[in-house]
Amino acid sequence: MLYSKMLIPTLREDPKDAEIDSHKLMLRAGLIRKSAAGLYSYLPLGFRALLKVTQIVREEMNSAGALEILPPFVTPAELWKETGRYDTMGKEMLRFKDRHDNEMVLGPTHEEAFTNIVRETVHSYRDLPVNLYQINTKFRDEIRPRYGVMRCREFIMKDAYSFDTDEAGLEANYQAMRTAYRKIFKRCGLEVDPVLADTGSMGGSASEEFMVPSQVGEELIVKCHECGYVANTERAVAHREYSVSGDPLLAIAEKETPAVKTIEELTAFFSTTPDKFIKTLVYLADGAPVVALIRGDMEVNEVKLKNAAGAVELQLAGEEKVREVTGAPVGFAGPVGLKNVRIIADISIPPLVNAITGANKKDLHLVNVNPGRDFKWEKAADIQSVQAGDLCPECKRPLNAYHGIEVGHIFKLGYKYTDAMNVIFLDKDGKEQKPIMGCYGIGVGRTMASVIEQSHDEFGIIWPMSIAPFHILIVPVNVMDAAQMEAAEKLHKSLSSRYEVLMDDRDERAGVKFNDADLIGIPIRITVGKSFAAEGKFELKLRNSKEKEFLGEAELIKRVGEIYENEMAGFNRD
Ligand SMILES: Nc1ncnc2c1ncn2[C@@H]1O[C@H](COP(=O)(O)OP(=O)(O)OP(=O)(O)O)[C@@H](O)[C@H]1O
Ligand SMILES: [Mg+2]
Ligand SMILES: [Zn+2]
Missing domain, CATH: 3.90.960.10 (YbaK/aminoacyl-tRNA synthetase-associated domain)
Structure with missing residues (x-):
């Protein structure tokens, strides 16, 4: 791909309304543009990275046995009324009427919609278990959209809903999703902690959030370095001793x-x-x-x-x-x-x-x-806040606290929706039963932004190979130099058969090209410049390193292969 044929509107200055590094860099590197509060367009470079995250999510969901479907983004109000959530969802849920006066909703989450699909298609224990998912648009009218695609109003979510005949089945699906999530985030180059999460007023069921440790995270997490207890402070408990005093009760x-x-x-x-x-x-x-x-x-x-x-x-x-x-x-x-x-x-x-x-x-x-x-x-x-320094409920050592970005959430829902919507299947004995549910979400855009939040420097993004919009950037320093251009084009052609390659064919000063290269953060940079003219060598530099290697074409191609294979293999290692 030629840079001149792309649309990469990089910015030199930090945009005014961007507060956190990932948001600044996504705008500056030309990955996204804002259209209104909480509404963003992914531009070509950003969309390529987003598609890579999507693909990783899809592959791991599929290999965990989940089935992808594509339901409508708009859901009818009737379904929400069946579960009572039409009244309790609050203003995050955007409601409207169609031309026939039917009440509709822009889907903020899809428990009702998926439960309805299963109600209409699953009738026997033989059809279960089933775990359906979509990678689709969500709309939440967030009270304070901020941090770019990290907390926006329209965004892409992967959401899955599992239906099982019994609790053991739900546990198996939940664990399969937990494993899949760890693989997904690892493959995206993200470090995450699964953290015990609030289960809401429903209580009882298990819930974990996948947190990216980060100063800018909106969640506060406590962790015990001794035994590994880790929980969102929304639900963390602390060990405390309430000494029972033998003092006599005095008169008030x-x-x-x-x-x-x-x-x-x-x-x-x-x-x-x-x-x-x-x-x-x-x-x-x-x-x-x-x-x-x-x-x-x-x-x-x-x-x-x-x-x-x-x-x-x-x-x-x-x-x-x-x-x-x-x-x-x-x-x-x-x-x-x-x-x-x-x-x-x-x-x-x-x-x-x-x-x-x-x-x-x-x-x-x-x-x-x-x-x-x-x-x-x-x-x-227990309605008390837990803070750093409070004692671990498991081992009584002091807890540490850190901030995190929630990128994923897995949740055992139980019978809340299948009860409310009366979903029936016949068990082995021909008896009517209700399936038990779990739900599992990943914010695709937020995941991508979190990668940038975790992997950047003062010059720009440092993409992990697995989700980089391109693997290799070739920079001919002087496009007017015919020999340089010829060599760059030849290299571009031969590398493009195996890798995604961007060639900066713009007639710009070297400084401009190198600044943009650092900003957009392509993992492998190959420069065709002075050393090529002098001794036929290409300069190889990785975005995450300062070192430069000077190599002839054959060596270069071999070395690029090693780097690529090695980095990609790292994401799949346990
Ligand atoms: N406004 C948003 N913008 C981008 N991604 C979001 C947004 N809200 C939720 N997500 C993503 O969708 C995933 C699943 O949604 P879920 O309903 O569990 O989020 P949530 O608990 O509302 O998140 P938060 O507490 O950050 O509002 C989240 O883990 C997150 O990655
Ligand atoms: Mg929310
Ligand atoms: Zn502990």
């Missing part, structure tokens, strides 16, 4: 605390430690107030609280709501005497003895508050 009493509100101010005021306090926070769970209680030295994890409350949406209540629920301004809330509101207590609360908490009156606190005696709760649950 009021204590004036003028303008003393925060835990820091209170610990100073009472000359005690934060773990003696009960923090009382008012949230809105699907619009209704819920009070969360947590020990003063801990923070509430909103995902855990949301699950414990069985809510779809959760947010901290505003000042006015706090006053309405507690009768006091923010800073003086407490559980004693609260009426007509759900109270969810963290597991750190019941063991407390003679604790301090707000009195639901301005400038007043209560001391010697005893859970159970002085107040009750609807539910005690």
